[in-house]
Amino acid sequence: MTQSAHRGPRFLDRLAEQVIIGDGAMGTLLYSRGTPLDVNFEHLNLVKPELIREVHGEYLAAGAALVETNTFGANALNLGAVGLEGKVRAINEAGARLARQAAGPGRFVAGAVGPLIRPRGEAAEVPRSQRRAVFHEQMEALAEGGVDLFMLETFSSLEDLELVLDVARELGLPAVAQMAYLEGGRTREGVSAEIGARRLTEAGASVLGANCGSGPRELIQVLERMGAVSPLPLSAFPNSGFPQYLDGRYIYLATPEYFAAKGAEMVAAGAALVGGCCGTTPEHIRALAEALKGMRPAARKLHPVRGLTAVAEPVAAPAGVRPTFLDGWGKRPVVTVELDPPRGVDCEKVLAGARELAAAGVDAISLAENPLARIRMGNLALARVIQEQTGLEVIAHVTCRDRNLIGLHSELMGAHLLGLRNILAVTGDPVSVGGESGATSVFDLNSVGLLELLSALNAGKSLLGAELGGRTQFLLGAAFNPNLPSMTGQLNRLRKKIAAGARFVQTQPIYSERILQQLIEQTDPLEIPVLVGVLPLVSERNAEFLHNEVPGITLPEEVRRRMKGKSGEEGVREGMAIARELVEAGRGKVGGWYLMPPFGKVGLARELVEFIRGAAP
Numbered sequence: 146m147t148q149s150a151h152r153g154p155r156f157l158d159r160l161a162e163q164v165i166i167g168d169g170a171m172g173t174l175l176y177s178r179g180t181p182l183d184v185n186f187e188h189l190n191l192v193k194p195e196l197i198r199e200v201h202g203e204y205l206a207a208g209a210a211l212v213e214t215n216t217f218g219a220n221a222l223n224l225g226a227v228g229l230e231g232k233v234r235a236i237n238e239a240g241a242r243l244a245r246q247a248a249g250p251g252r253f254v255a256g257a258v259g260p261l262i263r264p265r266g267e268a269a270e271v272p273r274s275q276r277r278a279v280f281h282e283q284m285e286a287l288a289e290g291g292v293d294l295f296m297l298e299t300f301s302s303l304e305d306l307e308l309v310l311d312v313a314r315e316l317g318l319p320a321v322a323q324m325a326y327l328e329g330g331r332t333r334e335g336v337s338a339e340i341g342a343r344r345l346t347e348a349g350a351s352v353l354g355a356n357c358g359s360g361p362r363e364l365i366q367v368l369e370r371m372g373a374v375s376p377l378p379l380s381a382f383p384n385s386g387f388p389q390y391l392d393g394r395y396i397y398l399a400t401p402e403y404f405a406a407k408g409a410e411m412v413a414a415g416a417a418l419v420g421g422c423c424g425t426t427p428e429h430i431r432a433l434a435e436a437l438k439g440m441r442p443a444a445r446k447l448h449p450v451r452g453l454t455a456v457a458e459p460v461a462a463p464a465g466v467r468p469t470f471l472d473g474w475g476k477r478p479v480v481t482v483e484l485d486p487p488r489g490v491d492c493e494k495v496l497a498g499a500r501e502l503a504a505a506g507v508d509a510i511s512l513a514e515n516p517l518a519r520i521r522m523g524n525l526a527l528a529r530v531i532q533e534q535t536g537l538e539v540i541a542h543v544t545c546r547d548r549n550l551i552g553l554h555s556e557l558m559g560a561h562l563l564g565l566r567n568i569l570a571v572t573g574d575p576v577s578v579g580g581e582s583g584a585t586s587v588f589d590l591n592s593v594g595l596l597e598l599l600s601a602l603n604a605g606k607s608l609l610g611a612e613l614g615g616r617t618q619f620l621l622g623a624a625f626n627p628n629l630p631s632m633t634g635q636l637n638r639l640r641k642k643i644a645a646g647a648r649f650v651q652t653q654p655i656y657s658e659r660i661l662q663q664l665i666e667q668t669d670p671l672e673i674p675v676l677v678g679v680l681p682l683v684s685e686r687n688a689e690f691l692h693n694e695v696p697g698i699t700l701p702e703e704v705r706r707r708m709k710g711k712s713g714e715e716g717v718r719e720g721m722a723i724a725r726e727l728v729e730a731g732r733g734k735v736g737g738w739y740l741m742p743p744f745g746k747v748g749l750a751r752e753l754v755e756f757i758r759g760a761a762p
Contacts, residue, residue, distance in 0.1 A: 156253050156293050157319055157351060160378050160417050164440045165253070167382060167420020168204035168212045169430045175200065177426075185227050187219040190239040197240070201247035207427040208434025209420065210252050213296050214240035217259040220283045222271065226262060234286040241290025255296035255321065256287030260305060272634070276305065281312050288316045295320040298382065299357045299422075301333040303341060307348040319351035321380050321418065325358035326367045329610035332358070333550065333589070335597050337610065342371035354380030357422040360399065361407030365414050372415035372445045381416040383407070385424030399424070401432035408433045409440075417442035469620050470509035470538045470567065471649060471737075474674050478757050479737035481540060481651070481676055482750045483511040486522040495527065496534055498747035503535040505751045506758065509567065511540040511651065511739060515547065517695070518579030525556065529563040540622060540651075541565050543595065544573030550589040553598060554607055561602070561617040569622040569651060570595040570642075574696055593641050596621055600646035623647035625675070627655060627664045628699040636667055643673055651739040653697040654680035656704045656723065658730040665734050676737035679727060681749050682720030684712040721749060725756055 159165060175186055178196065189197055201212045216237050221230045229236070237256075244254040261276060271279075284295060295313050297320055300306040306322055313320035322345045330338040342353050353375055355367045364383040372379055385399040408419050419437065421429050473479055482502050484495055499510055510531055514524045528539040541560060548556060557568070572592045576584040590598065598608040605616040623642040626635055639650065650673055655661050661677065668675050680698075682688045688708040692700040704723055711719050728738065738757055742750040 157378075159253075160352070160442075162441065164412055164416070164437050164442060165210050165418045166208055166430065166434045166437060167255075167380075167418055168201070168209040169421035169425030169427065170385075170423050171200060171213070171215050171217070173424055173426060174203070185218075185224070185229060187216055187224070187236050187240070188227075188229055188232070190215055190219075190236050190243060191232065194239065194243055197243045198247050201244055203427040204430055205247060205252065207431035209430050211255055211418070211420070212244050212248055212252070213255045213257040214244045214287065214290075214292060215257070216240040216283070216287060217257045217298070220258075220261060221279050222261045223259075233282055237283055237286035238290040241287050241292050245291050253293045254291065255294050256284065256290075256292035256318075257296045257298065258284060258287070258309060259298060260300050260302065273308065277308055277312065280309050281315075284309070284312050284316055288318055292318070294318055294351070296323070297321060298323040299325045301325055301336070303332070303334070303336045303344055306345065310345065310348045310350055314349050320349075321352040321354055322348075322350035323354040323356045323380060323382065326355050326364070327358045327609050328363060329607070330363075330367050330370055331609045333608075334594055335601065335608045335610075338367045338370040339374050342375040342377075346375045346377055350377060352378045352380050352418060354382065354416075354418065356380075356382035357384055360384050361404060361411065365407065365410050368411060368414040368416055373447060376445075376447060378417040378442065379415045380418035380420075381408075381411040382420045382422045383411075384422050385426075385429060401426075401428045404429045405432035405436035409436050412437060412440050413443050415443055415445045470540070471620075471674055473508065474736055478735070479508050479674070479676065480506075480754055480757060481509045481511045481737070481739050482507050482747075482754075483513055483739065483741040484747075485513050485516055485745065486524050486527050488519075488521055490522065492522060492527055492530070494745065496531065498745060499531045499535050499537065501747050501751060502754075503537050505754045507537065507740075507750075507754055509538040509540050510535075511569065512542060514542040514544050514571075514573075515579075516574075518546065518574045518576045518581060518584070520579075520581055525560045525563065525565060528560075528565050532564060538567055539565065540567040540569050542569045542571055544571050545588050545590045545592065545595050546573030546575065546586050548589075549587050550598075550608070553590065553595065554602075557599065557602060557619075558613070558617070561619065566618055567620050567622065568599055569624065570599060570647070571624050578696065592623065593638070593645050596623065596642055596645035596647055603646070620648055621646045622649045622651060624653070625650050625668075626653045626697045627660050628653055628697060632663060632667055636671075639668070639671065643671060647673070649674040649676065651676045652678040654678040654691075654741060655727060656682075656699075657701045658727060661727060661731055661735075665731070674736055676739040677731060677735050678739045678741060679724050679753065680741040681724040681743060681746075681753070682708055682716070683743050683746070684716035684720075685709050686712065687716070687720075687743060717749070721752065724753060728753065728757055 197215050219236045221233050224230050248254050297309050324332050324341050353371050355364050361383045512524045512528050515521050528541045531539050570592045575586045599619050599621050601608045602617040605613050685708045691698045740750045740753055
């Protein structure tokens with residue numbers, strides 16, 4: 146048994162006998178003492194240790210029996226964003242040392258570990274092995290620094306929190322596993338309080354809890370739900386109510402008295418460890434300590450609930466309600482064609498192109514949303530007009546880049562009202578790709594989270610579990626990029642998308658028959674319609690731009706050689722020849738094609754539709 150393994154039982158034994166008071170917000174106090182928000186708070190462990198000791202001391206003097214290290218974001222990914230990735234061990238060891246110096250031998254020190262910076266786009270997803278290594282580096286330094294336990298807090302990803310618990314078990318210290326539950330008792334990624342409690346109990350948590358996502362009132366309800374399905378001790382670190390924006394800053398207005406009264410209700414709901422998160426101060430903890438003095442954890446009775454799912458169950462559009470563009474799948478090649486909304490308010494060219502494609506017999510129009518992060522007309526309103534004028538179904542792309550979680554819910558419910566039924570869920574290119582000055586990326590969700598949201602809407606609920614009084618009928622699509630040295634990572638991600646509700650796939654454009662064959666072989670077991678992307682080249686300049694500057698597109702050297710020196714009609718002829726060769730290579734093997742005519746050249750798509758359909762056996 147490691148030396149660290151001897152520290153944990155003392156904390157757990159105390160927790161079984163009496164309610165332990167935790168500390169309050171670190172960032173709130175640092176900011177109130179003049180630390181700018183653009184300063185890395187964890188780095189203060191090294192450059193202003195006296196300030197951190199002072200904050201710990203104030204919470205301890207207020208009655209806290211447990212303080213958290215100032216290390217919430219002190220991992221290599223988060224610190225790397227500000228050039229401090231080389232100081233992970235030093236910052237965490239210093240954080241543990243400062244908290245221990247303040248707490249002394251009679252009180253507990255919890256090593257604070259928060260989530261990693263969320264990926265900004267598909268390509269930025271961090272592999273599981275790397276995430277584990279990042280957490281291990283931080284937590285090992287905290288353990289060596291002398292913490293009694295780990296405080297794993299503000300997680301929305303159940304998968305990541307399970308991963309961190311595995312690291313805690315390896316290091317031999319108990320772990321308090323806290324997720325950030327929002328209104329309705331679900332995390333931002335749709336995990337319910339019950340499922341979170343069950344899964345984290347199975348993953349080896351010592352204590353279950355919630356923090357930060359809401360104020361005391363909402364958190365009490367989360368405690369009751371967790372306590373009904375798990376026997377583990379519970380923890381509660383709520384915000385001090387909801388913030389209000391006043392004079393250029395967010396202010397938490399809940400009084401210490403109110404916070405303390407709600408703390409007593411948390412204990413009645415089963416909490417054995419109670420502290421505060423955003424907005425709480427030593428005054429809140431002092432009132433809490435006085436209100437809970439001498440209290441013991443309340444007895445609880447388990448009420449197992451069957452049939453729960455981690456996130457909203459994927460629900461496809463009800464069968465038989467209306468035909469879809471996929472109804473011909475397996476009988477003939479299904480063809481969709483991508484159009485881009487205009488950069489301005491005149492959409493006649495796009496509508497004319499849609500009418501031409503309808504006459505050519507395509508199955509659906511795939512309508513992009515601000516491709517390459519450049520400003521264009523809103524695609525959902527345009528999709529409605531295209532459907533009305535052509536009778537074609539439209540697959541509307543919806544990105545996570547341009548709307549927050551609230552906006553995504555609202556826009557998608559509005560899209561359903563407009564009669565749109567096909568949604569392609571994409572994370573979206575970051576705004577840095579498009580260079581639109583002043584714009585920022587949102588990314589409250591990635592494409593998997595967006596599919597979960599859409600599935601929730603199909604089930605008649607918001608992603609957070611609120612009842613909507615009706616169900617949407619969306620057919621959900623996902624993007625897939627086969628243009629990588631190995632498709633393994635993308636295939637794993639596609640499986641997640643299918644589990645989240647995806648019912649068809651459109652791929653990035655392919656230019657290699659070898660990649661096409663690999664795509665066919667590796668996606669066939671997934672039993673989902675895959676429409677293969679084809680984007681005809683028109684010149685050497687066009688080919689080099691796509692290869693070097695557009696995310697997700699790779700051209701083989703042979704294709705680049707064939708396009709070298711070509712432009713004008715010669716470039717179009719060669720580009721179309723390459724496209725026809727790819728289609729021919731997939732004939733009889735590919736069930737559907739996703740055509741992307743360059744520069745709005747609908748005529749090229751029409752030619753390919755005729756080739757696909759006319760030469761079909």
